[in-house]
Amino acid sequence: MGKTIDIDWSKLGFSYIKTDYRYVSSWKDGKWDAGKLVTDNMLSISEASTALHYGQQCFEGLKAYRTQNGQIQLFRPDRNAKRMNNSNRRLLMPEVPEEKFIDAIIQVVKANEGYVPPYGTGATLYIRPFMIGVGDNIGVKPAPEYLFCVFCLPVGPYFKGGMAPVNFSVSDYDRAAPYGTGAAKVGGNYAASFYPHELAVKDGFADCIYLDPATHTKIEEVGAANFFGITHDNHFVTPDSPSILPSITKYSLLHIAKEYLNMEIEERDVFIDNLSEFKEAGACGTAAVITPIGGIKYKDKLHVFYSETEVGPTTKQLYDTLYGIQFGDIEGPDGWIVKV
Ligand code: PLP
Ligand code: COI
Numbered sequence: 001m002g003k004t005i006d007i008d009w010s011k012l013g014f015s016y017i018k019t020d021y022r023y024v025s026s027w028k029d030g031k032w033d034a035g036k037l038v039t040d041n042m043l044s045i046s047e048a049s050t051a052l053h054y055g056q057q058c059f060e061g062l063k064a065y066r067t068q069n070g071q072i073q074l075f076r077p078d079r080n081a082k083r084m085n086n087s088n089r090r091l092l093m094p095e096v097p098e099e100k101f102i103d104a105i106i107q108v109v110k111a112n113e114g115y116v117p118p119y120g121t122g123a124t125l126y127i128r129p130f131m132i133g134v135g136d137n138i139g140v141k142p143a144p145e146y147l148f149c150v151f152c153l154p155v156g157p158y159f160k161g162g163m164a165p166v167n168f169s170v171s172d173y174d175r176a177a178p179y180g181t182g183a184a185k186v187g188g189n190y191a192a193s194f195y196p197h198e199l200a201v202k203d204g205f206a207d208c209i210y211l212d213p214a215t216h217t218k219i220e221e222v223g224a225a226n227f228f229g230i231t232h233d234n235h236f237v238t239p240d241s242p243s244i245l246p247s248i249t250k251y252s253l254l255h256i257a258k259e260y261l262n263m264e265i266e267e268r269d270v271f272i273d274n275l276s277e278f279k280e281a282g283a284c285g286t287a288a289v290i291t292p293i294g295g296i297k298y299k300d301k302l303h304v305f306y307s308e309t310e311v312g313p314t315t316k317q318l319y320d321t322l323y324g325i326q327f328g329d330i331e332g333p334d335g336w337i338v339k340v
Contacts (some may be wrong), residue, residue, distance in 0.1 A: 001338035005154075012156030014287060015067070021111035022151035022239040023104045024141075027094050028144075035104060035148070037111050043132075043136050043147065050133035050143040055188040058087035059130035059240045061286045062248075064109045064152070064340060067328030073338040074108060074127075075326050077102050079248045084129060092142040093131055100148075101340065108150045109340050115154050118326065120225035122162065126155040126287065136163075156179065158287035159206050163319055165294030165308055168222060168283075170272060171196040174213040175223065177200045182220075182243030193223040207283075211272055211294060214240060219270040225285035226250040227293075229270060229278035229305075230314045237278070240267040249322070250283040255333065272296075275303045280312035288321040 007017075018041050023034030050056035060080040064072050081101040088095050104126055107203045109116065117123035133143030152215040159166050173196040175189055176182025182189060193210075200208035209227065212218040219227050219239050226247035236257035238250055257263040275281075281293040292315050294308035306312035311319075324330030328337070 005044070007115075007117075007154060009123040009154065012117070012123045013018075013160075014155050014158045017115075018124075019112040019152055019154075021108060021113045022149060023108050025100070025104065025123065027148065028172070029144040032094075032096070032100065032148070035100070035146055037107055040300065041151065041332060043149070045132070045134045045147070045206065046136050047145055048138055050137055054133075054140060055191075056093065056133035056143055056262055057131060057185065058093070058184060058186045060084045060129060060179050060185060062105070062127050062129075063155075063286055063326070064125040065226055065327045066115055066116050066124075066126060068119050069328075070119070071127075071328070072113070072116050073328055074105065074109070074338040076340060077105055078250055078335070079251075080129070083185060083246065083248070084131065087186055088131060088308070089318055090181060090184040091133075091186060093133060094146055096148050104148070104150045105127060105129065106216050108152050112158045115152065117154050118208040123156050127152045139197050142287045153338045154245060155287070158285075158289075159283075159291045163290065163292065163311060165292040165306075165311065167204075167295045167302065167308065168207055168209045168293060169180065169200045169203055169205040169297040170299075171200065171208035171210055172209070175210045175220070176213065176243040177210075177246055178214050180243060180293045182241075185245055190223075197223050202275040203297075205297065206291075213243065215274070217271055221247075222245050222283045222288075225283035225288035227263055227270065228253065228282050228284055229275075230280040230312065231277055233264075233280050234314060235266055236318075237268065237270060239270045242266075247285055249286060251288070252325075252336070253284055253318055254323060255324075257316060259333070260312075260321050261317055272298055278305055280315045281305045282318075284317050290315060
């Protein structure tokens with residue numbers, strides 16, 4: 001079982017903790033090296049790396065879960081591998097073979113096994129794969145070399161309180177453009193979200209919601225999670241847009257809503273001036289899991305969905321099913337769970 005780690009799992013939030021091992025692989029002269037685990041959490045890269053100047057980088061986020069019988073499992077890591085390669089293609093970076101991506105993750109989780117929180121604490125091991133363009137370069141063009149790295153850390157809830165409602169405000173800013181990089185998980189999208197996020201937090205909100213950049217009439221997503229709403233006739237609705245991140249949790253919830261909860265599902269436009277069509281709403285993502293949305297502030301008015309303090313029954317059912325599958329208490333669809 002490896003070394004014993006002295007962490008109060010129930011008190012974890014979403015903050016950096018240095019674990020023992022991380023994985024680094026280097027791409028040079030058109031090919032990847034074998035990659036290896038290292039203990040040093042510092043990277044030494046050229047001052048002229050494209051990742052530092054032109055934002056040529058991308059990342060992923062997934063989790064390892066401890067099951068009731070003490071085993072460790074991953075949730076749909078193949079989806080993260082595919083999405084990272086979409087991001088890589090968008091920024092002209094080399095692809096990471098899917099087997100290499102999953103093998104790197106398994107190596108990192110096994111090497112840091114003692115940091116995988118015990119079953120029942122609600123905490124998980126968050127895994128952060130990333131790619132950066134490195135090497136000497138000054139022109140606005142792709143890097144000559146790349147690093148693919150994976151590190152991990154134990155985490156608790158991303159939003160304070162976890163499965164407790166939070167309020168969001170609608171931002172006047174955009175995080176992505178219609179033909180931009182919104183659907184890729186690249187750092188620039190997140191750097192652009194710091195300022196609107198800070199404004200929302202200063203106003204007492206957990207984060208902000210972005211509207212579609214072209215018309216500012218439709219909900220896109222939250223800074224670090226997708227949006228869903230439950231209509232009064234119990235349909236699971238989530239925005240359809242080319243400039244939001246295709247959330248693996250969102251697609252999993254679409255499947256769970258349809259196949260496990262017998263709900264109708266809809267991926268379509270969600271208009272900000274029609275929030276009253278929903279009896280419940282939530283934000284979903286790897287870090288956010290499902291975070292119920294108490295209310296959304298738009299144009300000085302707070303629209304409250306189910307409640308600002310209580311979790312709606314459908315949101316709870318979706319959460320319990322997703323959580324059950326991720327922690328191994330409920331059988332997931334074929335291929336969703338990968339044992340470490
Ligand atoms: N949207 C954004 C902008 C995100 O950063 C994330 C987190 O990865 C998500 C949505 C949710 O995606 P996933 O469910 O794949 O974690
Ligand atoms: C995730 O949910 O994995 C994310 O990447 C969201 C945020 C921590 C950036």
